[in-house]
Amino acid sequence: MPLTPAQIPEFINAISAAINQHADEITELDQAIGDGDHLFNLQRGLEALQSHAAEIAALDWPAAWQKIGMTVMAAIGGASGSLYATLFIGLSKHGKDKPTDMRTFAEALQAAVAAVKQRGKADVGEKTMLDVWVPAAETLARAASSGKDLNAILDQVCAAADAGVESTRDMLATKGRASFLGERSKGHIDAGAKTAQLMIAAIARHIRQ
Ligand code: ADP
Ligand code: MG
Ligand code: MG
Secondary structure (H helix, E strand, C coil): CCCHHHHHHHHHHHHHHHHHHCHHHHHHHHHHHCCCCCHHHHHHHHHHHHHHHHHHHHHCCHHHHHHHHHHHHHHHCCCCCCCCHHHHHHEEEEEEHCCCHHHHHHHHHHHHHHHHHHHHHCCCCCCCCHHHEEEEEHHHHHHHHHCCCHHHHHHHHHHHHHHHHCCCCCCCCCCCCHHHHHHCCCCCCCHHHHHHHHHCCCCHHCCCC
């Protein structure tokens, strides 16, 4: 059964639950090499989405992604706000007038992640959320076009996201606040990479068959 925007409220709740379960860990990570507000930023965004969830659920996918992007943009002040707004607005743009299957979604996600790279002038290897989003999107595209079944696709995407989080540990941060620490940014995983992985895992658990 194809996913529809009617399921968006459940996804928002699943993501909120996963973020809240890891609240202390997320705050500690952003305190270690950032300014400690990443949990609060995401919670504000998720609360805003929860309050618009019914409205978003009634839209088609491109309009729903657009509304999610605009809501996140308005609610989140930090770097993660404009980057996630770019991701969702990118999904909207690249999903227009296309079928809503996994392959099309995977292509749209890759294009949206490319827009995030552009927006933040960052790429893989700089100790950011991109160290999760880039491999997750690439793995999704590869797995979806190989005709694997849904659960196998989800397993591969989650494994790519897990590896992406871990890869940030020994990286030198060259973008965002953590870059101010130079060499001292090494030895900690990136908070934004961790929350990206938590979001991906929560969605995967939710749509697993
Ligand atoms: P702020 O850094 O403004 O306090 P948050 O704490 O909400 O914002 O988000 C920090 C996260 O944003 C970082 O952990 C990192 O993953 C991500 N990030 C920061 N700058 C960039 C960038 N230029 N490109 C991609 N991701 C970034
Ligand atoms: Mg922060
Ligand atoms: Mg901040």
